[in-house]
Amino acid sequence: MTELAEKLYNTGDLSDSELKALIETDNSETAELLRRYADETRQKSYGKKVFLRGLIEVSSYCRNDCLYCGIRRSNKEADRYRLSREEIMSCCENGYGLGFRTFVMQGGEDSFFTDDFMCSVISEIKEKYPDCAVTLSLGERSYDSYKRMKEAGADRYLLRHEAASEELYSKLHPAEMSLAHRKECLFQLRELGYQVGAGFMVGAPYQTTDHIIADLRFLQELRPQMIGIGPFVPHHNTPFAEESGGTLALTLRLLGILRLMFPKVLLPATTALGTIAPNGRELGLKTGCNVVMPNLSPVKVRKKYDLYDNKICTGEEAAECRGCLQRRIESAGYEVSAERGDCI
Numbered sequence: 133m134t135e136l137a138e139k140l141y142n143t144g145d146l147s148d149s150e151l152k153a154l155i156e157t158d159n160s161e162t163a164e165l166l167r168r169y170a171d172e173t174r175q176k177s178y179g180k181k182v183f184l185r186g187l188i189e190v191s192s193y194c195r196n197d198c199l200y201c202g203i204r205r206s207n208k209e210a211d212r213y214r215l216s217r218e219e220i221m222s223c224c225e226n227g228y229g230l231g232f233r234t235f236v237m238q239g240g241e242d243s244f245f246t247d248d249f250m251c252s253v254i255s256e257i258k259e260k261y262p263d264c265a266v267t268l269s270l271g272e273r274s275y276d277s278y279k280r281m282k283e284a285g286a287d288r289y290l291l292r293h294e295a296a297s298e299e300l301y302s303k304l305h306p307a308e309m310s311l312a313h314r315k316e317c318l319f320q321l322r323e324l325g326y327q328v329g330a331g332f333m334v335g336a337p338y339q340t341t342d343h344i345i346a347d348l349r350f351l352q353e354l355r356p357q358m359i360g361i362g363p364f365v366p367h368h369n370t371p372f373a374e375e376s377g378g379t380l381a382l383t384l385r386l387l388g389i390l391r392l393m394f395p396k397v398l399l400p401a402t403t404a405l406g407t408i409a410p411n412g413r414e415l416g417l418k419t420g421c422n423v424v425m426p427n428l429s430p431v432k433v434r435k436k437y438d439l440y441d442n443k444i445c446t447g448e449e450a451a452e453c454r455g456c457l458q459r460r461i462e463s464a465g466y467e468v469s470a471e472r473g474d475c476i
């Protein structure tokens with residue numbers, strides 16, 4: 133199995149059957165080798181730099197009903213909120229002072245956030261902080277909406293494809309959602325000149341190795357600048373409450389594989405990874421990750437952006453994720469970059 137890790141390191145690709153073997157192996161020597169190669173590959177392009185993204189969770193209202201997600205519209209227990217323009221601006225002010233040069237506005241698909249509203253917030257952020265990148269993560273919107281927000285100054289867009297297999301996609305989403313539309317959005321975003329992020333959950337219910345291979349092949353076709361993956365974590369008020377979550381070992385193997393297949397991609401060590409293991413994000417950084425996304429949302433709303441159970445960084449003690457993450461990054465042997473952190 134170690135020869136597969138080596139082949140992937142040397143060539144950047146494997147056949148489906150080789151990928152399958154590498155994804156499924158629980159051999160610890162292979163895991164360690166993948167980790168080493170992934171770290172070497174990341175250091176060749178990015179050195180020891182880790183880029184920070186200030187995550188502002190703008191709304192927990194969502195018109196969608198993804199079966200895995202705690203803020204799905206069918207969850208009547210969810211305590212909903214949306215941030216005002218002033219609250220968003222004050223998150224940015226606070227974040228700029230903490231050294232963030234990217235702001236990510238993420239939220240459910242909330243029709244309150246019209247194009248007019250978003251465009252005026254984006255322009256205000258770009259005017260006040262011209263040296264910062266604005267990233268959006270607001271789900272599926274129209275081509276025209278993506279276009280207007282791009283023209284208003286947005287730089288990047290995160291939209292995980294969630295599952296590149298029709299069969300799995302339809303088990304994770306309600307009938308009115310479609311993989312074809314999700315992919316169309318991603319290609320539109322790319323065409324409009326956004327730096328695009330796609331990705332999927334690891335260990336989602338019904339997910340097989342073949343589904344994961346389909347995800348990797350789709351990513352090769354899309355060639356996104358960013359790839360977000362994290363373990364599936366069940367949420368108690370969803371149809372998947374009783375399902376088991378994704379594992380640390382599989383998530384780390386996939387992070388290593390992604391780094392070797394996409395040497396220059398921006399790869400976050402996600403909050404979900406930090407949720408399933410206390411040192412999950414540090415292990416991610418050592419396995420090819422080069423981005424972390426500290427929570428910048430006002431503390432009073434953090435518990436309400438409740439995608440999955442036991443999400444970290446939601447308590448009073450997490451008021452300052454920036455400092456916490458800096459310590460974690462440095463303890464793992466890396467350094468916080470002061471740059472915007474565009475894909476090279």
Ligand code: 5AD
Pocket residue numbers: 200201202292294332333362363364365366367404439440
């Ligand atoms: N576990 C892990 N990740 C989740 N997401 C949504 N619900 C869950 C969950 N239960 C992820 C989705 C989405 C991103 C914002 O959060 O992949 O794209």
Ligand code: FES
Pocket residue numbers: 426427444445449450452453454456457
């Ligand atoms: Fe948020 Fe540690 S990063 S509390």
